[in-house]
Each structure stands twice: as structure tokens, then as C-alpha cells.
Amino acid sequence: MSGNIWVIAEQRESELKKVTYELIGEGRRLADEVGSKLEVVLLGKNITHLAESIGFYGADKVFVADHEALEKYTTDGYAKVITNLIKAQQPAIVLFAATTMGRDFAPRVAARVGAGLSVDCIELKLDENKSLLCKRPVYAGKALVWEAILTRPQMASLRPNVFRPARRDESHKAEVEKVPVEFAPGEIRTTVKEIIKGATGKVGLTEASIVVSGGRGLKGPENFYLVENLAEVLGAAVGASRAVVDAGWKEHAYQVGQTGKVVTPNLYIACGISGAIQHLAGMGSSKYIVAINKDPDANIFNVCNYGIVGDVFEILPILTEEFKKLLAES
Amino acid sequence: MNIIVCIKQVPDTTTKVRVGKDGKHIDPGGVKFIVNTYDDFAVEEAIRLKERFGGEVTVISMGPERVKEALRMCLAMGADKAIQLWDPAFEDSDPYTTALILSKAIQQLPYDIIFCGKQAIDRDTMSVPVYLAELLGLPQATLVVKLEVDPNARKFIAYRDIEGAKEVIEGLLPAVISTQWKLNEPRYPTLPNIMKAKKKELKELNAAALGLDSAQVGEKGSRVKVLSMELPPPRSKGKILKGDPREVCRELVRLLREEAKVI
Amino acid sequence: MTFQLTEEQRMIQMTVREFARKEIEPIAGKWDRESLFPEETISKMAEMGLLGMMVPSEYGGAGLDTVSYSLAMQEIAYACASTSVIMGVNNLVCEPLLKFGTEAQKQKYLVPLAQGKFIGSFALTEPGAGSDAANQKTSALLKDNFYILNGTKMFITSGSHAKVFITTAVTDKAARHHGISAFIVEKGMPGFSIGKIEDKMGLRASDTTELIFENCRVPSENLLGKEGEGFKIMMAALDGGRIGIASQSVGIAQACLDAATRYAKKREAFGQPIAEFQGIRWMIADMATEIEAARLLTLQAALLKDRGLPFTKEASMAKLFASEMVNRVAYKALQIHGGYGYLKDFPVERYYRDARVTTIYEGTSEIQRNVIAKLVLSTED
Numbered sequence: 001m002s003g004n005i006w007v008i009a010e011q012r013e014s015e016l017k018k019v020t021y022e023l024i025g026e027g028r029r030l031a032d033e034v035g036s037k038l039e040v041v042l043l044g045k046n047i048t049h050l051a052e053s054i055g056f057y058g059a060d061k062v063f064v065a066d067h068e069a070l071e072k073y074t075t076d077g078y079a080k081v082i083t084n085l086i087k088a089q090q091p092a093i094v095l096f097a098a099t100t101m102g103r104d105f106a107p108r109v110a111a112r113v114g115a116g117l118s119v120d121c122i123e124l125k126l127d128e129n130k131s132l133l134c135k136r137p138v139y140a141g142k143a144l145v146w147e148a149i150l151t152r153p154q155m156a157s158l159r160p161n162v163f164r165p166a167r168r169d170e171s172h173k174a175e176v177e178k179v180p181v182e183f184a185p186g187e188i189r190t191t192v193k194e195i196i197k198g199a200t201g202k203v204g205l206t207e208a209s210i211v212v213s214g215g216r217g218l219k220g221p222e223n224f225y226l227v228e229n230l231a232e233v234l235g236a237a238v239g240a241s242r243a244v245v246d247a248g249w250k251e252h253a254y255q256v257g258q259t260g261k262v263v264t265p266n267l268y269i270a271c272g273i274s275g276a277i278q279h280l281a282g283m284g285s286s287k288y289i290v291a292i293n294k295d296p297d298a299n300i301f302n303v304c305n306y307g308i309v310g311d312v313f314e315i316l317p318i319l320t321e322e323f324k325k326l327l328a329e330s
Numbered sequence: 331m332n333i334i335v336c337i338k339q340v341p342d343t344t345t346k347v348r349v350g351k352d353g354k355h356i357d358p359g360g361v362k363f364i365v366n367t368y369d370d371f372a373v374e375e376a377i378r379l380k381e382r383f384g385g386e387v388t389v390i391s392m393g394p395e396r397v398k399e400a401l402r403m404c405l406a407m408g409a410d411k412a413i414q415l416w417d418p419a420f421e422d423s424d425p426y427t428t429a430l431i432l433s434k435a436i437q438q439l440p441y442d443i444i445f446c447g448k449q450a451i452d453r454d455t456m457s458v459p460v461y462l463a464e465l466l467g468l469p470q471a472t473l474v475v476k477l478e479v480d481p482n483a484r485k486f487i488a489y490r491d492i493e494g495a496k497e498v499i500e501g502l503l504p505a506v507i508s509t510q511w512k513l514n515e516p517r518y519p520t521l522p523n524i525m526k527a528k529k530k531e532l533k534e535l536n537a538a539a540l541g542l543d544s545a546q547v548g549e550k551g552s553r554v555k556v557l558s559m560e561l562p563p564p565r566s567k568g569k570i571l572k573g574d575p576r577e578v579c580r581e582l583v584r585l586l587r588e589e590a591k592v593i
Numbered sequence: 594m595t596f597q598l599t600e601e602q603r604m605i606q607m608t609v610r611e612f613a614r615k616e617i618e619p620i621a622g623k624w625d626r627e628s629l630f631p632e633e634t635i636s637k638m639a640e641m642g643l644l645g646m647m648v649p650s651e652y653g654g655a656g657l658d659t660v661s662y663s664l665a666m667q668e669i670a671y672a673c674a675s676t677s678v679i680m681g682v683n684n685l686v687c688e689p690l691l692k693f694g695t696e697a698q699k700q701k702y703l704v705p706l707a708q709g710k711f712i713g714s715f716a717l718t719e720p721g722a723g724s725d726a727a728n729q730k731t732s733a734l735l736k737d738n739f740y741i742l743n744g745t746k747m748f749i750t751s752g753s754h755a756k757v758f759i760t761t762a763v764t765d766k767a768a769r770h771h772g773i774s775a776f777i778v779e780k781g782m783p784g785f786s787i788g789k790i791e792d793k794m795g796l797r798a799s800d801t802t803e804l805i806f807e808n809c810r811v812p813s814e815n816l817l818g819k820e821g822e823g824f825k826i827m828m829a830a831l832d833g834g835r836i837g838i839a840s841q842s843v844g845i846a847q848a849c850l851d852a853a854t855r856y857a858k859k860r861e862a863f864g865q866p867i868a869e870f871q872g873i874r875w876m877i878a879d880m881a882t883e884i885e886a887a888r889l890l891t892l893q894a895a896l897l898k899d900r901g902l903p904f905t906k907e908a909s910m911a912k913l914f915a916s917e918m919v920n921r922v923a924y925k926a927l928q929i930h931g932g933y934g935y936l937k938d939f940p941v942e943r944y945y946r947d948a949r950v951t952t953i954y955e956g957t958s959e960i961q962r963n964v965i966a967k968l969v970l971s972t973e974d
């Protein structure tokens with residue numbers, strides 16, 4: 001048994017996702033605490049070159065499964081490769097990203113190797129026996145639980161944008177090991193026919209580190225450009241309140257809240273959103289919340305870190321301009 | 331088609347969450363239960379498939395006596411049969427053991443497709459559909475927002491909601507489908523159908539009937555265990571800026587850069 | 594005794610609640626501001642079986658009891674009082690057709706009404722005959738298999754949207770209220786037209802109109818019941834209708850209470866949420882208590898009706914108490930909102946206006962007291 005700490009890297013189109021660095025950062029911390037190695041598993045096609053840069057971020061070793069059949073993510077493809085590798089290498093702890101990808105295959109792997117899996121975690125710690133404990137939100141973030149993982153290897157998927165990403169240090173190098181991959185015909189039971197991009201613009205709402213959302217205070221779909229302009233300057237994703245989606249100003253894909261997407265960016269800017277409890281459920285665990293609202297009693301002001309009492313029609317253009325200035329300087 | 335839907339009864343979304351006496355669960359006092367929000371899409375999709383291709387919809391739920399009401403709601407929507415899985419030994423099952431219990435019930439039935447909601451809005455794990463597919467040896471499509479089924483070719487095409495995109499996947503039936511918002515618009519049961527639901531079959535199965543040993547299920551069989559529950563810390567009062575728009579905007583930008591360090 | 598709902602009654606309550614809160618509540622404010630008739634929602638309600646709830650299934654209804662009807666009315670009124678009055682009147686119109694209609698009348702009118710294929714109106718009030726309904730002037734003269742109607746009806750709910758109107762007219766003036774008959778009038782019958790659409794304080798999404806009969810020709814087979822039975826038919830329907838208005842009042846009151854408690858917990862004054870002030874807490878306690886009392890009176894009247902027992906007195910009591918109660922509750926709910934309650938930004942302003950009419954229509958509070966007093970005093974000692 002290697003007893004090492006593992007991270008399953010996430011890449012799409014040969015590009016490492018930001019969450020991967022967060023996993024490495026947390027994985028490194030655990031490995032140092034346990035006194036074991038940090039090993040990263042990378043899957044895909046033509047991705048071997050990424051292994052080196054993973055080393056820069058603190059991995060001791062990178063297992064690379066580079067294969068035609070892994071070009072696009074499939075549940076069966078990923079589950080098989082990772083399961084076999086875990087069986088062979090016996091890591092102590094395996095970390096996944098709690099993205100749509102990680103949440104789609106991690107339980108498969110856990111079931112096959114008999115592991116316990118805690119999902120969508122926001123904090124990890126080791127108890128006195130170096131056993132993993134995970135903190136995760138339940139009831140849409142209205143409560144938090146600490147979970148113990150009873151069977152080994154111990155597995156956890158980590159919520160994006162919560163853990164501190166690893167720092168790049170080009171002097172740090174990782175050993176790279178190629179993983180032989182083979183699939184029998186029909187072993188991967190689903191095929192990806194197409195990936196249709198753009199339902200929510202460039203950055204996915206759930207993985208964006210800044211989200212700018214608009215609410216009913218914008219008065220109509222024709223005014224949403226105010227929110228979009230600000231988002232563009234900040235490289236942020238655009239979100240919307242339920243009122244706006246119900247009114248048909250924006251598609252449901254933009255909806256943040258209890259019945260929409262749960263987002264946890266570093267910065268959430270709510271423009272003309274009153275802050276109904278349902279909305280708070282979707283963005284309440286953002287690191288910083290900024291609220292702009294005309295109504296000084298709007299509930300959103302009770303949860304924000306910074307608030308501006310003012311008319312979105314007046315504030316947003318000025319704010320966009322100010323951010324533009326600041327970002328041009330730096 | 332033989333269609334199976336797994337549903338969970340969960341506290342209403344407006345429930346005021348308080349930590350219960352045991353420090354691990356929410357305080358059950360005054361909680362109203364509903365059919366899990368995402369399961370409504372699963373039930374609706376199942377009924378639509380039945381209406382289109384014929385067949386039978388069976389809803390299954392693991393949970394105590396009160397889940398019968400949730401099952402009857404699904405029957406009122408148009409499902410044909412319901413099965414309640416309960417045994418005191420099932421208490422505190424984790425997502426894996428929950429899927430194990432469901433899989434044993436499903437293995438006793440004929441099935442062409444199995445629906446689950448993408449996640450239950452209490453524990454929010456999204457894991458049960460995946461475990462279930464694994465335990466039944468089936469392919470899966472999670473987070474499905476659009477589904478095409480060809481019962482003759484025994485094929486499905488599913489549109490999945492992933493970060494910033496839709497992923498279109500194809501696979502063979504039987505399969506487990508987890509349903510996401512937008513897949514359809516769940517119907518409200520009509521009042522006459524609510525009355526008819528009482529006359530539809532609602533069967534109960536316990537651990538023995540499922541061939542499960544009490545060590546395999548509930549807290550004993552679980553691979554993950556809740557140690558404690560807490561409420562998130564209240565956010566400290568924010569800084570509220572008022573006054574000249576230009577001034578307040580400058581101040582906000584400064585605070586975000588210098589104090590919060592997020593820009 | 595506790596009032597225990599059956600599993601089905603609870604399921605109906607839950608279903609209608611979910612429907613009302615998701616499909617009606619978010620847009621009710623807009624309907625009110627723009628006086629929009631909730632056409633689409635009414636057809637969704639028809640599909641669910643809410644428009645002919647107590648009509649047996651063989652006549653297109655949901656075949657339910659009055660308790661279920663009351664629960665459903667409460668939930669719809671919670672979200673939108675206007676929508677609930679449209680629903681209430683349609684259910685009210687079904688009742689006399691079911692009890693007094695011929696088989697042909699039932700097939701032609703009751704079935705589509707209960708299914709909500711079209712909606713109905715109940716036309717009793719006249720400009721000079723409200724509480725004193727027996728004093729009506731609209732006349733009906735039988736001539737060659739047609740009744741010729743002349744006169745004006747006033748305050749008719751759904752007048753401009755209904756297809757069928759249960760209307761009363763005098764066929765024998767000398768016989769006073771025994772000379773009033775009931776007719777099924779269809780929109781489009783020659784000589785029938787919609788007059789003024791009233792501009793009201795509340796219930797703005799429900800239209801209230803004048804009906805004008807100018808030598809209106811109603812086929813004699815559209816006489817409902819026998820000649821001279823009209824007053825009895827309408828009064829019997831109103832007994833049931835009063836349970837509907839009581840339920841509506843309870844629903845609006847519950848919405849007031851929920852809005853007020855939500856607001857009181859959030860709004861701060863003198864450094865604490867106003868919900869901490871005893872003055873506010875006592876108002877909330879009184880509101881909750883009165884609502885509970887009204888709900889029980891209402892369900893009790895519904896239960897008596899379902900059991901086939903006399904319920905006129907109880908229905909009047911429920912209507913009287915609940916309608917006066919909702920006005921007190923709406924007053925307090927608005928008071929708790931302070932100045933914001935006086936703005937159209939908060940729904941409590943709409944609740945306050947909508948609540949006002951409940952002590953007026955389907956028999957004013959004074960008339961309810963007359964009914965109750967008469968029944969109380971007539972018991973033998």
C-alpha cells in the first residue's frame with residue numbers, strides 16, 4: 001500500500017481546469033501533514049505535456065493515461081482507468097473535483113474499490129489517526145456537516161473555488177509515469193456525440209471566480225447589458241435571479257438560487273436583487289458578496305460584505321468604468 | 331416500457347434548518363415534507379414516456395411511514411404502482427447503502443429505464459443515481475436536461491448540463507437517468523387523480539424481502555458517517571456605502587482590491 | 594375534538610398550495626396593477642379540476658367534498674383573491690345546475706362549466722336590489738316558448754368573461770319573492786349585453802360588470818327549476834357560497850399574517866427587529882388566533898354540509914366572522930409594515946384592498962347577522 005495522497009486532475013480540451021490547482025494545493029497540504037507523497041492522475045488524449053506543469057504546482061508524481069478513447073470525458077472510460085490504478089497503487093486518500101465531471105464518476109470508482117466518498121467538501125482535516133474528515137454543506141448550504149469516511153481508500157470531492165490553489169514553482173519537478181490503457185470494444189457504454197458550448201457564455205457559472213447577477217431591479221431584459229458589461233470587464237460569469245428567469249428575461253441556465261445553480265465564487269455582485277431566501281441559497285457561500293440596490297431594506301444587504309444603496313442604472317456604468325480604470329493600471 | 335422512478339421525500343425548501351438534539355440531523359419539529367424537487371422532473375419524464383410508448387411506471391422510495399404520502403403524490407401525477415422500502419435497519423443509510431437498497435428492489439422488477447432526480451435537496455450529494463447505475467451494472471446519464479428515447483433500437487440520447495455547455499451522449503437501454511431542472515415541466519396532479527391514487531397499488535418491502543442483511547444497510551453498512559451538524563456562521567455586518575455615486579463606486583473598488591483582495 | 598384532514602384532503606391542500614404559490618403568487622401583483630383577467634391560469638385550474646370541485650365526475654367535476662373545496666379556496670386566495678373569486682363563483686354556479694337542472698341542461702351547461710371549458714356568472718343583484726334581493730325589477734314574460742327578459746343586473750362577477758349566466762327575473766310580480774324565477778342565459782342571446790365594467794378598489798383582476806337585458810329572448814327550456822323557484826334556488830346556492838367567501842377570507846388573512854411575520858423579523862427599529870416588540874408580537878398573536886378560529890368555523894360549516902346536515906347558520910357565522918376577521922388582520926398586517934405597507938411595492942397593500950369586499954358580497958355582514966339571529970331566535974325553548 002502506497003498510502004499516498006492522490007488528486008484526479010480535471011482537464012477539458014487539453015486544458016487543466018482551475019479546480020485542479022485547488023485540488024493539488026489541498027492535496028499537498030494533506031501529504032505534508034501525513035508525510036506521504038502527492039500523486040496526480042491525469043487522463044485525456046495528447047495531454048502528456050501537461051504533466052510537467054502539474055509538477056511545478058507541487059505534485060511528486062504524475063500518472064498519465066493518454067489515450068484516444070479518453071479524448072472526451074466518459075463515465076466508463078474514466079471510472080475504469082482510475083479504478084485499475086487505485087487497485088494497483090493503493091493510495092490512502094483520493095481527491096476529486098466536485099464538478100459535473102467529478103460528481104459523475106467518483107461514486108462509480110468509490111463503489112468499485114469499496115471506498116467511502118464524501119462529496120462537495122469545503123474543508124478537509126485529518127484526525128489523530130490521520131483519517132480524513134470532511135466538511136460539506138447540506139440543505140443548500142443552510143447547514144454544514146462533518147463526515148467521517150469509514151472505508152478505505154478515503155475519497156472526497158472538493159467544491160471549486162473554495163480551496164486555495166497551489167502556487168507555481170518551476171523548480172519543483174514531478175516524476176511522470178505512463179499508465180497503460182486498454183478498452184475492449186463496447187466497454188465504454190456511452191459516446192459523446194457533441195458538446196454544445198455557450199449556454200452561459202465563456203465562463204461556466206459554477207466555476208467562475210467572479211459572478212455578476214442581475215435581478216428585477218433592472219426593470220427589463222433590454223437593460224441586462226449593464227450587468228453584462230460589468231461582467232465582461234471583470235471576466236466574470238453572468239447570473240440572474242429567479243424573478244428575472246421567471247419573467248423570461250434570461251434562460252434558466254443563468255439562474256442562481258435554490259432551484260437554479262449554486263455558485264461559490266470569490267466575488268458575487270448582486271445588482272438589483274432583493275435577496276430572497278431562495279436566492280441566498282444559491283450564492284450565500286460566496287466568499288465576498290457585493291450588493292447594489294435602491295431599497296436600503298433589501299434583504300441582500302443583510303448578507304453582503306459591501307453594499308451600495310443606489311440605483312443600478314446610475315451605479316453600474318460608473319462601477320464598470322472604475323473597474324476598467326483599475327484593471328488597466330495593474 | 332417498464333419505467334422505474336426513485337424518489338425521495340425531503341423537507342420543504344422553506345424549512346427553517348435548526349440542528350436537532352442529536353447534533354447530527356436537523357430538528358424535525360414542524361418540518362413539512364415534499365417530494366424532492368428534482369424528482370418531480372423524473373416522475374414527469376417517466377409518465378411522458380409511458381404516455382408515448384405505453385408501459386408502466388413504478389415509483390420507489392426508501393423511507394419511513396411518511397414517505398407513503400410522497401409516493402401517493404407520484405401516483406396522483408400518473409405513476410401506476412409504488413413501492414415503499416423500509417426497515418428500522420435502513421435508518422441513517424449513506425448514499426451508497428441507499429443505492430444498494432434501491433438496487434435490490436429494482437432487481438426484482440422488469441425495467442427498461444430508471445429515473446432519479448439529479449440530487450436530493452437535503453443531503454445534496456448527487457451520488458445515489460451513480461451508485462445505483464454501478465450496482466445494477468448499467469450505463470448512466472446524469473444532469474439530463476433533454477432526453478430522446480428509442481425503445482425499439484433500445485437507445486437513448488441525453489443532453490447533459492455541464493459547466494458552460496451541454497454534453498450530448500448516446501447509450502443503450504436500460505440506463506439510469508438523473509434529471510435536472512428544465513427537462514420538462516412537471517404536471518400538477520389533478521384533483522380526481524389524487525382521489526384515484528388511493529386505489530393504486532402501494533407495496534411495502536423490508537430488509538428481509540429485499541434479501542438484505544442488517545449489517546449491509548443503514549449506519550452499519552455505510553461508508554460515510556455524519557459526525558456532527560452545525561449552522562454556517564452568521565456573516566458579519568457588511569459595509570453599506572451611500573452617497574455620491576462616483577464616490578461610492580471608487581470606494582467599493584478600493585475595498586475589493588485592498589481589503590478583500592478579490593480583484 | 595380536533596379537525597383531522599384525510600390523507601386525500603391533505604394532498605389536495607398541498608397540491609393546490611404548490612400550484613398557487615408557484616403559478617399564481619408571483620404574478621398576482623401584476624394582474625392587480627394592470628387589471629388583467631388571469632385567463633391562462635383559470636384554464637390550468639380547470640385542468641386540475643378546481644372549477645367544478647363538488648360536481649360528480651359523471652358531470653365533468655372532481656367529485657369532491659366541501660372541506661376539500663374550502664381548503665383549495667384558501668390556498669388560491671392566499672396567492673390571489675381575484676382568482677379565488679372567479680373560482681368561487683364558477684363553483685357556485687355549478688351547484689344550482691346540479692340540484693335543479695334538467696338532464697339536458699346539465700349536459701349542455703354543467704359539464705362544460707365543471708370542466709372549465711367556459712366559465713359562469715351568478716346574476717342576482719340589481720342596481721336597486723342588493724341585500725333586499727327580493728325587490729328585484731328585472732322581468733321575464735313567457736311568449737311563444739321564449740321568456741322575454743328586461744332589466745339590469747349589477748355587480749356581476751366575471752360578467753365580461755362568462756359564457757353562461759344564472760340569472761333571476763320576476764315572472765309574477767304579485768307573488769313577491771315566490772314570483773322570482775331563475776334562467777340560464779347564454780352570452781350572445783339576442784337582447785343580452787354587458788354594460789359597464791366597474792372600476793373597483795380591490796379584486797382588480799376579476800371583472801365586475803353590469804348585465805343589460807333588452808327584450809332578451811331566452812328559450813323556455815332554459816328556465817332553471819320551476820317558475821317561482823328562483824329565489825329559493827339562488828339562496829340555497831348562496832349558503833354554499835358563503836363557505837367559499839369564508840375560505841377566501843381565511844386565505845387572504847393567512848397571506849397577511851405570513852407577510853407580516855416575515856416583515857417583522859426583517860425590519861429593525863430602535864436597534865432590534867420589530868418582531869421583538871411586545872406591541873408587534875401581540876398583534877401577531879391575535880392575528881394567528883383569529884385566523885385559526887375562522888378556519889375552524891369554516892371547516893365546521895363545510896363538514897356539516899358534507900354530512901347533509903343543516904348548515905345555513907354555520908355558513909353565515911363562518912362568513913360573518915371570517916370576513917370581518919380578515920379586515921382586522923389586513924389592517925394589522927399593514928400597520929406592521931409601517932409606511933412600506935402603504936406602498937404598492939408590498940403585497941399587503943393588495944391584500945388590504947382585496948379583503949374589504951368580503952364583508953359585502955354574498956350577503957353583507959348585517960344580512961349574515963339577520964340570518965344568524967333569525968335562526969338563533971327561532972329555536973324553541
Ligand SMILES: Cc1cc2nc3c(=O)[nH]c(=O)nc-3n(C[C@H](O)[C@H](O)[C@H](O)COP(=O)(O)OP(=O)(O)OC[C@H]3O[C@@H](n4cnc5c(N)ncnc54)[C@H](O)[C@@H]3O)c2cc1C
Pocket residue numbers: 682714715716717718720721722723724725747748749750751793796801950953954955956957958959960963
Ligand atoms: C366585487 C363585487 C362582486 C359582486 N359579485 C356579485 C355577483 O357575482 N352576483 C351578484 O348577484 N351580486 C354580486 N355582488 C353584489 C353584492 O352581493 C351586493 O353588493 C351585496 O349583496 C350588497 O348589496 P348592495 O350593494 O345593494 O348594498 P345595500 O343592500 O344597499 O346595502 C347598503 C348597506 O345597508 C345595509 N343593510 C341593508 N339591509 C339591511 C338590513 N336589513 N339591516 C341592516 N343593514 C342593512 C347593508 O348591510 C349595507 O351596509 C358583488 C358585489 C361586489 C362589490
